[in-house]
Amino acid sequence: MSPAPGGAATPRTPSPMAPMGRARYRLVMGLVLLGLALLAGRIVDLHVFDRSFLQGQGDARTLRVHEIPAHRGMITDRHGEPLAISTPVVTLWANPQDLPDDGIQRLQLARALGQDLDALEARLARYADREFMYLRRRMTPEAAQRVLDLRIPGVHKREEYKRYYPAGEVVAQLIGVTNIDDQGQEGLELAYQPYLAGVPGRRRVLKDRRGRLVRDLAVLREAEPGGDLTLSIDQRLQYMAYRELKAAVDEHGADGGVLVMLDARTGEVLAMANQPSYNPNDRAGLDPRGLRNRAIVDVFEPGSVMKPLAMSALLETGRFPPGTVVDTSPGWMVIDRYTIKDIRNYGELTLAGILEKSSNIGMSRLTLQLDDPVVPDRYRALGFDQAPGTGFPGEAGGSVPAPMRWSSSQWAALSYGYGLSVSALQLASAYTAIANHGERLPPSLLRLSRAPQGEPVIDPEVADRVLAMMDQVVEPGTGARRALVPGYSVAGKTGTVRKTGGEGYQEDAYRSLFVGIAPASDPRLIAVVMIDHPRAGEYYGGAVAAPVFSRVAGSALRILDVPPDRLESDDDA
Template identity: 80%
Template sequence: MSTGSRSGVTSRRARPATPMGRARYVVMMALVVGGLTLLAGRIVDLHVFDRSFLQGQGDARTLRVDPIPAHRGMITDRHGEPLAISTPVMTLWANPQDLPQDDIQRLMLARALGQELEALNARIARYAEREFMYLRRRMTPKAAREVLDLRIPGVHVQEEYKRYYPAGEVSAQLIGVTNVDDQGQEGLELAYQSYLAGTLGQRRVLKDRRGRLVRELALLREAQPGGDLTLALDQRLQFMAYRELKAAVAEHDADGGVLVMMDARTGEVLAMANQPSYNPNDRAGLDPAGLRNRAIVDVYEPGSVVKPLAMAAMLETGELPLGTVVDTSPGWMVIDRFTIKDIRNYGELSLAGILEKSSNIGMSKLALRLDDPIIPATYRELGLGQAPGLGFPGEAAGSLPAPVRWSSSQWAALSYGYGLSVSALQLASAYTAIANQGRRLPPSLLKLDRVPAGDTVIRPAVADRVLEMMDQVVGPETGARRAEVPGYSVAGKTGTVRKTSAGGGYRERAYRSLFVGIVPVSNPRIVTVVMIDRPRGDDYYGGAVAAPVFSRVAGNALRLLDVPPDRREK
């Protein structure tokens, strides 16, 4: 009986006693059964009729398209010596949400990465809501493998390339640098970014839920390596030029300096040194001033180093007989209330004597004889006042005023190197016309396959005459005697220019020392420009500061290039 009573109680609890309760029970059961039926139908549909949906969803969580890094092209000198190369590196990244909370594993990870545990924990906390963070970029494969061998969950690897510059600071401003993503930021690395970079490849891979590679399924697109760049630069000459320039800047406590050496026969830039410089392989504490390629982007008044170019322009008119003599007494003259001076009273000077003594009075008197604006016109044909067209970032055009309503003082100033601005590269290119019988060669940073045609700017006879005059400028009794190269004849010109101030006018005891040289005179092979910026001390003239740098660099260069001596008695 008791059993029946318990059975009755159980029956009453399982089934509602009231009509309303029974109806509610039926509805709920119908809903549950209906839901289960729909769910079962959907499962059958997905597994039998629409299997591609589940397959796609699964693939979306395990299949990935990964990029394949492209090898950046190499930059070499004209002999194939590497100046910029890419080496394989590994970047470690993590999903912060998958990283273990265990302090021991965190400490092991921090030590393997070469980081402090507190710093690593702080970074992980900052990225806690994200699924990606860099642990350390561009590690050596060996160092990265040591981290991966710890098998810490959430740590992944990505293959990349790192740029390395074997020459270091020697050619840093010309070559430039790339950033952490291997994109060009300065110099030729930036100018030829699209050519050097190449094209990324793609591959389809299978990964597990933690993002680890399980299997490579297919190669979708091969990575296309970047193109290689062969420069006109000769690394032997570049190193020598940089060494001598750096020593001169230190010796004279100067603000900086520039040296440009061009092949007189082709216009190729064989050396381009800058001071100050920097180490592109270690940019910690980098001074931004060291990034600037002063040889191409800086301009300044050239002073006396353009006097041979002005002389060539005036001889080109045919109005100056070769026997012309100019009286420069008393060593000064006033033009438009401006006083022009020579260092001393040189008296009567021939055309060659005007260049040898670097007489501002002589150049001014010759320029004022001419009505034709031949000097600025010739300067422009020689490439002054216009960008070299190299595509180098920030290359300067300089300035060359148009001959409109000029005063006599402005006309005279152009003849002795004031009133215009040029870069060291423009100067070197302009002087190829003197070295090539009047044919100017455009500068080239890349190695050329053939000699360019160039532009004939000056008659051959005039160019040869000016070259002879410049040959007389460099001698044992002249102010440019320190530019002499043992065994070789040198044609050159010194220059000492006062630096301008920000507010206008010129600064006191602030100069630029310059020298332009062509060697050897009998068969010109190289044209070199040296500029030392603001040498301090008693020696600041171009003949005392810049000329010795030319002598050492040109002498070594001629021997390296196997140019036979041609020394003539003067």
């Protein structure tokens, strides 16, 4: 150390490389190099040893797999006319967290969506903490594009399909409907949901950080469209049947009605109309009663329309030859303290006369001569007390009471159509045995490529004999004369049934029925008409239901080009 001027010594500044300084320097440099080595090692680990993890994390933020909607199969009538088709629509959705707070943009969005701004703001507030909400579903592609053209961040689209029903209310209960997700909810749409729906496809897409589509990358699986369903319905006959049924229900102030028309040679359902109905394309204010396919799911006491079927069972016993005469005087009888009545005293009646006059006394006296349950056994053989097997959701099987519970009055009541329950479709199907020489055909809602094998349930000679009796029922001067079809022979039977209520049969509530086969000489059509609780005065089946059959069958025979078999003029008596 050199002495400072004045003799004082000046302290010396420590060197950077002094032992303590060098140690700190080495420590800092070591830490820096260690950090760099760890960083490099992590980079190598991510890019070489754990590359899949890094790639997955990146893809999760950019790659998405979208569903490709499958086109729902079309439902057509037997001639290929569309009854249910799917049209492309667009559903708009949004990520509320990405939507801008700009009031002008939100006003533009609300107007383009056709919504009230305050309502839209309220919905956005409810979904503010979520990443998804629907803006509007099932828009036309053109309307949706006008919204997308606003280029508002957070607004996205999804391509979907919407079901449309060209026939509207005319065949609504049979076809059914789909929900907003295009899944079957009622009718054949529900019954054949897996077949009609198809299988959705999948595609991989690239999106940016705001969820906007950048480009399609690959189709992982093509969508498989649903299968088409061809019904047995003839749309021409369906429109005509619906029109006539609706007019009859309105004319008589009735609660409702059904009409079922079958092809007598195949059992196919050519028309099935219901009242009340609804428009499946606009379900606002829908009356739930209109959803029900009454022809298949509702059952009722059929009354006198069962008498030809019961007569077939009685004739097969061999106890009642063609010349049998039954004394129905005095027009009433008491069994088990229960009074059975005819409309009036018909006196002595032949077997054909019992059907023509619809005599409850005649049917009862014939039935009570037998010890075996031939009538209920015949009903079961004809398909009553079991579901028709069409596959329609909720199809009813009806009921035939068990024999061990029968009293004499119940035994008699079964012969004239009381004490059991049936559906309109079951009733029409049972009469295929009368029209086909004793062979019953199962009903079908789908078009058949060939006629099914019939089930023999009635002796052929007996079936033909009953058909001839029914032909005499529908003649000028009879109660069923209003069912006559100019140019064609008609075999039929009327029915008028009291409705039941909370305290038994009601005094002023009826169901009016008619079952007809035409032409009687070579059956092509079978139709059942039921009008529920007509209130405008007339309520007998011959006055209310028979005229509907006449109009419907007459038009149908001409549409199907069936040649007339009765050229002489039939004048109503």
